[in-house]
Amino acid sequence: MAGSIRVTMDVGADGVALITIFNPPVNALHPIIIQGLKEKYAEAMDRDDVKAIVLTGAAGKFCGGFDINVFTIVQETGDVSHLPDVSVELVSNTMEAGKKPSVAAIQGLALGGGLELTMGCHARIATPETQLGLPELTLGVMPGFGGTQRLPRLVGLPKAIEMMLQSKFITAKEGKERGLIDALCSPDELIKVARFWALEIANYRKPWTRSIDRTDKLGSLSEARTVLSMARQQAKKVAANLPQHQACLDVIEEGVLCGGQAGVLKEANVFKELVLAPTARSLVHVFFAQRSTTKVPGVTDIQLKPRQIRKVAVIGGGLMGSGIATALLVGNISVVLKEVNAQFLQRGQKTIAGNLEGLVKRGSLTKDKMNKAISLLKGALDYEDFKDVDMVIEAVIEKVPLKQSIFADLEKVCPPHCILASNTSTIDLNVVGEKTNAQDRIIGAHFFSPAHIMPLLEIVRTEKTSPQAILDLITVGKIIKKVPVVVGNCTGFAVNRTFFPYTQGAQLLVSLGIDLFRIDRLINSFGMPMGPFQLQDVAGYGVALAVKEIYAAAFGTRNFESGLVDLMAENGRQGKINGKGYYLYEKGAKPKPDPSIQPVIDEYRRRAKTMPGGKPVTLSDQDILEMVFFPVVNEACRVMDENVVIRASDLDIASVLGMGFPKYRGGLIFWADTVGASYICSKLSKWSETYGDFFKPSSYLEERAKSGRALGAPRVAQKDLTRSRM
Numbered sequence: 001m002a003g004s005i006r007v008t009m010d011v012g013a014d015g016v017a018l019i020t021i022f023n024p025p026v027n028a029l030h031p032i033i034i035q036g037l038k039e040k041y042a043e044a045m046d047r048d049d050v051k052a053i054v055l056t057g058a059a060g061k062f063c064g065g066f067d068i069n070v071f072t073i074v075q076e077t078g079d080v081s082h083l084p085d086v087s088v089e090l091v092s093n094t095m096e097a098g099k100k101p102s103v104a105a106i107q108g109l110a111l112g113g114g115l116e117l118t119m120g121c122h123a124r125i126a127t128p129e130t131q132l133g134l135p136e137l138t139l140g141v142m143p144g145f146g147g148t149q150r151l152p153r154l155v156g157l158p159k160a161i162e163m164m165l166q167s168k169f170i171t172a173k174e175g176k177e178r179g180l181i182d183a184l185c186s187p188d189e190l191i192k193v194a195r196f197w198a199l200e201i202a203n204y205r206k207p208w209t210r211s212i213d214r215t216d217k218l219g220s221l222s223e224a225r226t227v228l229s230m231a232r233q234q235a236k237k238v239a240a241n242l243p244q245h246q247a248c249l250d251v252i253e254e255g256v257l258c259g260g261q262a263g264v265l266k267e268a269n270v271f272k273e274l275v276l277a278p279t280a281r282s283l284v285h286v287f288f289a290q291r292s293t294t295k296v297p298g299v300t301d302i303q304l305k306p307r308q309i310r311k312v313a314v315i316g317g318g319l320m321g322s323g324i325a326t327a328l329l330v331g332n333i334s335v336v337l338k339e340v341n342a343q344f345l346q347r348g349q350k351t352i353a354g355n356l357e358g359l360v361k362r363g364s365l366t367k368d369k370m371n372k373a374i375s376l377l378k379g380a381l382d383y384e385d386f387k388d389v390d391m392v393i394e395a396v397i398e399k400v401p402l403k404q405s406i407f408a409d410l411e412k413v414c415p416p417h418c419i420l421a422s423n424t425s426t427i428d429l430n431v432v433g434e435k436t437n438a439q440d441r442i443i444g445a446h447f448f449s450p451a452h453i454m455p456l457l458e459i460v461r462t463e464k465t466s467p468q469a470i471l472d473l474i475t476v477g478k479i480i481k482k483v484p485v486v487v488g489n490c491t492g493f494a495v496n497r498t499f500f501p502y503t504q505g506a507q508l509l510v511s512l513g514i515d516l517f518r519i520d521r522l523i524n525s526f527g528m529p530m531g532p533f534q535l536q537d538v539a540g541y542g543v544a545l546a547v548k549e550i551y552a553a554a555f556g557t558r559n560f561e562s563g564l565v566d567l568m569a570e571n572g573r574q575g576k577i578n579g580k581g582y583y584l585y586e587k588g589a590k591p592k593p594d595p596s597i598q599p600v601i602d603e604y605r606r607r608a609k610t611m612p613g614g615k616p617v618t619l620s621d622q623d624i625l626e627m628v629f630f631p632v633v634n635e636a637c638r639v640m641d642e643n644v645v646i647r648a649s650d651l652d653i654a655s656v657l658g659m660g661f662p663k664y665r666g667g668l669i670f671w672a673d674t675v676g677a678s679y680i681c682s683k684l685s686k687w688s689e690t691y692g693d694f695f696k697p698s699s700y701l702e703e704r705a706k707s708g709r710a711l712g713a714p715r716v717a718q719k720d721l722t723r724s725r726m
């Protein structure tokens with residue numbers, strides 16, 4: 001590793017020292033790089049033949065920021081001395097206050113500490129599409145190399161706050177308009193132009209600007225106070241449980257009130273506190289966990305090459321099929337959408353057009369790209385266009401005979417290399433492919449609704465699915481900007497199986513006399529986007545009713561068959577679809593708890609007969625949260641025990657991206673380990689004595705509680721080969 005990591009310096013005849021960071025793939029600022037930068041800068045300042053410095057990154061990428069692996073080391077050891085002094089020693093004292101000017105030559109990306117290095121330079125030259133940003137808050141920290149001070153001084157307070165608090169990237173083109181970038185040029189010219197600027201500054205023909213000393217973009221004190229106060233209000237709303245947002249605003253404020261240097265010092269101190277806080281531990285875990293999901297033993301480590309998937313057929317133009325087609329089209333993949341009749345086909349095409357327009361409205365797609373996407377869509381009522389497709393994704397209703405006959409047809413009409421995928425969320429894939437001889441090409445492509453927006457793609461493999469098919473679907477997933485998680489074949493697969501007790505647990509609590517709106521409020525303040533009852537309203541009751549029997553058959557006595565949804569349906573309620581569920585849904589208004597639901601709940605409690613002694617139970621807020629989430633953790637333990645997921649952290653990512661489990665809690669298993677297996681197990685044991693097998697601890701959980709091993713630790717202690725550490 002150390003060989004490929006280096007900082008080089010070449011001094012040209014023009015007297016410009018070109019300092020280059022080499023650390024593939026993103027030139028992250030590993031401590032070796034920091035040390036290298038300090039050494040090369042010291043040398044450049046010392047040498048008489050150097051008049052000015054150009055700082056750049058190798059292989060078309062300036063720098064992806066400070067090496068996040070170091071945060072893990074700091075968090076594991078609790079020792080902040082692993083963080084090198086970059087902010088004051090290198091950026092402020094050596095670069096910015098140096099006796100020779102520095103110019104950053106920026107290409108590809110300059111993020112986090114990377115962008116902060118450039119802001120310590122006296123000018124920044126970039127290629128137009130370069131991505132610039134300070135995304136540190138997504139890791140639970142904040143910019144720590146002076147970014148909280150220099151960015152507001154370069155682009156103004158409102159834009160800087162937006163970029164930091166929302167971790168928004170801008171292009172260098174926009175950076176130029178806002179004053180962050182001094183000149184734009186083509187990649188071929190980049191170093192030449194940067195050298196020219198460096199010499200011009202050295203010769204005082206261009207301003208020798210130290211960003212930290214500027215105040216012209218900060219506005220008046222009262223303006224700054226207003227902007228900061230509005231940002232605080234906003235952060236309270238959107239990041240209620242996150243410490244880094246208010247901390248970042250405090251540090252920015254310090255700089256506005258007491259000057260940039262004071263801000264830099266405060267930033268360094270607060271940074272060290274944040275990096276050790278639980279939020280940063282969770283978010284750093286999620287960063288690496290997300291990148292591990294595509295490392296699949298026996299698939300991605302056996303030298304297979306992904307095949308190109310140019311054309312995909314989607315069967316079924318309902319909500320899921322249209323969403324999947326939209327995601328593929330936006331990823332520049334041609335789609336044949338097949339429906340059973342012209343009316344359904346037209347409806348599917350209309351939904352896709354609506355989805356695409358929605359993306360344009362949200363600003364995530366340009367009009368040109370929308371038109372390109374529409375041009376890649378073809379409708380079909382038969383299999384004529386299937387003869388040259390590389391992949392089919394079936395997205396019809398959850399009926400076994402229908403799926404079986406579709407797959408039997410597909411085997412006949414598709415080319416022999418074609419991957420045959422199903423978007424089923426529950427049905428055993430072996431059963432889906434039973435009537436074919438193409439078991440090695442059959443795979444689950446389980447998208448989450450709305451499929452063009454939700455980031456998770458659960459890839460389900462059977463024992464017969466070929467590594468090539470898995471690799472190809474992982475690759476398509478990445479192309480369409482999904483996070484693929486490869487899981488095994490079982491009822492509900494990883495996500496729906498793990499979370500089946502989520503809704504059931506909440507319903508059990510209601511049967512015991514707990515107010516359902518209180519449950520939703522508590523779960524929402526825990527960090528889920530909405531509570532289980534509102535979620536059910538939004539998803540519609542159809543799926544819950546359809547999978548009821550499948551779950552009952554698969555999960556035996558731990559399945560809590562509540563009957564609440566049946567009663568809701570009998571009462572004429574369908575959830576959000578007809579505006580009447582647990583909540584009332586009116587256009588343009590927030591969902592309102594519906595008081596007229598009480599007779600349904602009363603009837604439900606009468607029938608359920610779960611209250612001990614027939615009396616409503618009294619539970620604390622903490623009891624309620626635990627009684628909803630601990631059974632979910634318990635099922636997750638079974639999922640890990642049966643090797644449905646490759647590693648515990650895959651379940652963290654699946655829970656965050658598939659169910660909206662709060663990212664800042666690190667995902668389901670990471671969170672459960674902060675609570676402790678022993679505590680969870682003891683609580684479940686106690687409840688199972690009173691309320692039955694729904695709460696009965698799994699053998700995996702019991703074993704971990706006894707041994708003291710973390711729930712997320714691999715079964716046999718093994719070296720994690722997927723992450724390279726220092």
Ligand SMILES: C[C@H](O)CC(=O)SCCNC(=O)CCNC(=O)[C@H](O)C(C)(C)COP(=O)(O)OP(=O)(O)OC[C@H]1O[C@@H](n2cnc3c(N)ncnc32)[C@H](O)[C@@H]1OP(=O)(O)O
Pocket residue numbers: 025026028029064065066067068069109111112113114116135136139142143144145147288291292722723724
């Ligand atoms: C003091 C400072 O203010 C603190 C900081 O600078 S904190 C760091 C701030 N920077 C960031 O948050 C950027 C993090 N990185 C990213 O967002 C994305 O990786 C990226 C946009 C740079 C590239 O995305 P993409 O091309 O999809 O590649 P991606 O798979 O994410 O990353 C490629 C590899 O680089 C690694 N990597 C990316 N950025 C890294 C970083 N800052 N540190 C360490 N490793 C990093 C990834 O872990 C991954 O490793 P792997 O191949 O072993 O899994």
